[in-house]
Amino acid sequence: MLVNTFGIMAAVMTTTAMFPQAYKIIKYRNVTSISLLMYVINTLGIVFWLIYGILLDNWILIITNIIGFVPACTIVVLKIVLGHKRRFE
Numbered sequence: 001m002l003v004n005t006f007g008i009m010a011a012v013m014t015t016t017a018m019f020p021q022a023y024k025i026i027k028y029r030n031v032t033s034i035s036l037l038m039y040v041i042n043t044l045g046i047v048f049w050l051i052y053g054i055l056l057d058n059w060i061l062i063i064t065n066i067i068g069f070v071p072a073c074t075i076v077v078l079k080i081v082l083g084h085k086r087r088f089e
Contacts, residue, residue, distance in 0.1 A: 007060065015065070015067050015068040018068065018075060021075060022071035022078075025078050025079075026078070029082055034079050036079045036080070039076045039079060043069070043072040043076055046065050047065075050066060053065060
């Protein structure tokens with residue numbers, strides 16, 4: 001029971017960690033200090049954790065990584081789109 005509690009807490013924290021960054025990027029449209037490589041690697045890590053959760057049939061891993069994929073992918077897309085626009089300004 002205690003092990004599951006720690007696992008759930010870790011999953012919730014790592015899943016929600018990127019939402020403030022995604023919100024800030026959407027609000028201010030500034031991605032100059034964001035590392036594209038870091039977020040691409042992180043997003044791929046989330047995909048692999050999701051696959052791992054599916055293979056284990058572990059719903060905590062599946063749900064949290066689906067949720068975590070949203071801000072991670074949003075950040076990557078915005079970095080590419082907004083970073084591309086800045087080059088041509």
